[in-house]
Amino acid sequence: MRVKLIVTLKNGVLDPQGKAIQQTLNGMAFDNVSEVRQGKYFEIEVNESDKGIAKSQAEEMCKKLLANLVIEDYKIL
Amino acid sequence: MRVKLIVTLKNGVLDPQGKAIQQTLNGMAFDNVSEVRQGKYFEIEVNESDKGIAKSQAEEMCKKLLANLVIEDYKIL
Known part of the structure; x- marks a missing residue:
């Protein structure tokens, strides 16, 4: 079977990539x-x-490969 | 409100990063x-x-920024 999961940065961990996307969206009239x-x-x-x-x-x-549990959370969908 | 979405490669588009993860998992007893x-x-x-x-x-x-619709699909969760 096919397992779907997401790995996200924990709250409070800086996400410069997300920030860059946000600024780009703001500049594209998604203010x-x-x-x-x-x-x-x-x-x-x-x-x-x-x-x-x-x-x-x-x-x-x-736990072993996909997520760095120090800074990331995982969720199995 | 908070919108969650995923962007995936279309079926048939080569995913070398996924392949590398698969091979690593296979080598870690997830055969x-x-x-x-x-x-x-x-x-x-x-x-x-x-x-x-x-x-x-x-x-x-x-459509405008997050996904490259030539090779990617998006899904709003």
């Missing part, structure tokens, strides 16, 4: 945009039919 | 991972209380 935060999105195809097992494997992958 | 696709995730704070208007503005932002 009501007050904040942009950018994260990563992953779709992982796991050869495992059990949804629970696939999700717990995805959680392991986040 | 049942057959495909990884990576995309971008955005959280945009729009000063607009109407949900419909905020979402249609987010769609405009995707």
Whole structure:
């Protein structure tokens, strides 16, 4: 099955990329945009039919590779 | 309100970054991972209380800045 997950910067961690996007949007007449935060999105195809097992494997992958837990959070969708 | 959206590569567009992640996962004992696709995730704070208007503005932002529609799709969550 296909597991979808997102990795985002924790609240309070500076996001210069998001800030740059926000400023660009403000300059493009989207002047009501007050904040942009950018994260990563992953779709992982796991050869495992059990949804629970696939999700717990995805959680392991986040902890070991996909997310830096010092500054990032992950969420399995 | 806060609009969340993802931008992904279209099916068929090569994703070398996803491929590299897949190979790394395979080498870390996650050998049942057959495909990884990576995309971008955005959280945009729009000063607009109407949900419909905020979402249609987010769609405009995707078309004009956030997504390259030649090779990418966007989805507003």
